[in-house]
Amino acid sequence: MAELIGQREFPADDRVLADVLEYITGSFEEAGCPPRALMQLEVSAEEIFVNIAHYGYPEGTDGKAKITLSLAEGPAAVVEFADRGVAFDPLAKPDADITLSAEERRIGGLGILMVKKAMDNVSYRREDGMNILTLEKRFA
């Protein structure tokens, strides 16, 4: 069973990004998560939160993102992002082609690829009008 360690609601606005990342890394650092896994959680959380802030809600509306932190067996750090923005599954798109040259390369999709590689599990579900994206990172 996962043990809840915190839950907080943030405005879906990239101006609070530093607060969001500090909340997540601070909480898991206290829970014993080592620096390398913390950094991977941080990079991944930035991608997900910025996506919600930039694309989740129509411009000019005050959207929110609720972040729930828990510890699962493993142990594993679990971060859940819930928002009431437009339905969007970031995992549905094909992965960015990382074999292309700089000239051919477009940056879209790289962020989510980083998330998939850095995390042990990433899942998405649409539930009660909410996008729920969950990141899971095991640590020893």
Place this chain on the structure above:
Amino acid sequence: MTITKQQDGSNLTVLLGGRLDTSTAPQLDAELKGSLGGVKNLVLDMKDLAYLSSAGLRVILAAQKTMNRQGKMVVRHVNETIMEIFDVTGFIDILTIE
């Protein structure tokens, strides 16, 4: 983040420190756009860079594209964590890392 430039003729070294993320990437983007005119050799020194997200990768890719047209770009002193980000994103094959 901190951005320190050292220019010697057409050689430009940019020392990056701190966090290159969604909040700070526009700062580096503007700094590079304003400095790359006439530069033939660009060095990005990442010795003091602690954190890099995809917003930062976007700026690094733009600099690489510019330098492909007018000269050469080298990335130096990449730490283990940032190397891993270059690795999973395939940037390791695009950049010249010393």
